[in-house]
Amino acid sequence: MPDLPPLLLSRDSMVHGLTPNELAKRVRAGALVRVRHGVYTDGPAWRALKPWEQYPLRIQAAAEMLQKPTIFARHSAASSWGIPTIGVHPVQVLTLKNDGGRSRGGIRRHFAARTDLKVVQLGGFLVTDRIRTVLDLAAFSPFAEAIVPLDHVLRDDPIHGLPALTKAELEAGIGAIYSAAAARRIRAAIAFADPASGSAGESWSRALIHAAGFETPILQQKFSDAAGPVGYADFYWKESKVVGEFDGEEKYVKDEFLRGRTASQAVVAEKNRENRIRALGLHVVRWDWANLKEPGALERKLAAAGVARRRTRSAVLDAQNRL
Incomplete structure (x- = not known):
């Protein structure tokens, strides 16, 4: 992963000597790019990144603007853990209120009950723990895509200093969190997962x-x-x-x-x-x-x-x- 350019918040732009008009002018010229409303970064550096390399910056930008505390989940939590996934996805967060949530502005909200929800602080963010992260992906992603993060966590991760998880640990994490259909999808994916896959x-x-x-x-x-x-x-x-x-x-x-x-x-x-x-x-x-x-x-x-x-x-x- 290349070094990511720093973020510039519009609320701090005056500290950097930029008026709102100057900020808008730099965006039009391509010197800055708007990552999301109120958050900008260096334009050339942003364009040099591949879409999946831009994703961590999208998560950082969301963390700056969302109401605290925000719990990142699914693909966003996987990104924070260094767990590979397939495709480019919106920023994904949890809501603890079962009111349907509101997904907009490049952020998708998912309801999660507090029971058995394990959250850790990672890189300055609150994210679901590794087991919950990959189980959520197995429950709500297509089978072929779900295998990628599962294979990964069954191996030691020396880059991030994380030990391998076992299939027994993953199975135990299912508990009563998921519907019967989702639990079947998870178990099928866990059964197929294999740490021998090299990438x-x-x-x-x-x-x-x-x-x-x-x-x-x-x-x-x-x-x-x-x-x-x-x-x-x-x-x-x-x-x-x-x-x-x-x-x-x-x-x-x-x-x-x-x-x-x-x-x-x-x-x-x-x-x-x-x-x-x-x-x-x-x-x-x-x-x-x-x-x-x-x-x-x-x-x-x-x-x-x-x-x-x-x-x-x-x-x-x-x-x-x-x-």
Whole structure:
């Protein structure tokens, strides 16, 4: 995550020597951008951020303007915990009054009973605890998207210094908070979750593979040839003799993946690894974020590569819709 530019509140603009007219003029010129009513930030820095990188700033801006105390939940709490999610979402907060709430101005409110509600202070915000955060996402997100945060919390998070949660802890957190239908969705997602998925993209891929009715792949399969270890494959279908690789941009830009290499050196090394895998008599199919976002794209790639199905896609979707 890149460094985020500071926020400028309109109520403090005079401290910075900006009159309301000068503030408006800078917005029109693009020097500033309005994050939400009454909150601004540096325009060029904002535009350099990807939408999901802008999201924490949207949360900060909401925290500045909302009545205190505000409890952030679902995707907003996940962002604060460093838990990956799919898509860009409005800022999400809890209301403890069951009056329907009011969702507007880029903020979505959800009712939550006080019973069993665990809230912690994180980065200056009040957020739902990790277990409640991922359970809410599992209850109210599509199955394939819900798997991403669940897989993540089942692994240690060294970046944020957080230990892995267990499936038993997640199951125990369901309690009586959710409806019977929501609880079934959560339990199905927990049962499918797997800490062996190495990234958000791999988790989303795995869930889409399951929804499309393909055979369950082996995760992180190790390969070797006569020259020694080749490396690990994201997905491996032994019977179909197919290896699947998700290409996230982090593989070629993040230090922990580059291990001292340049991006071009990483690309060459990846190509050499793929050639060695192909030499073992295996077919390699690759996909990226764009393929995951395009409905049916991953399914078509795997079908063309000859990956076997355990049952038809429609049968899988019918089973999920009954949850």
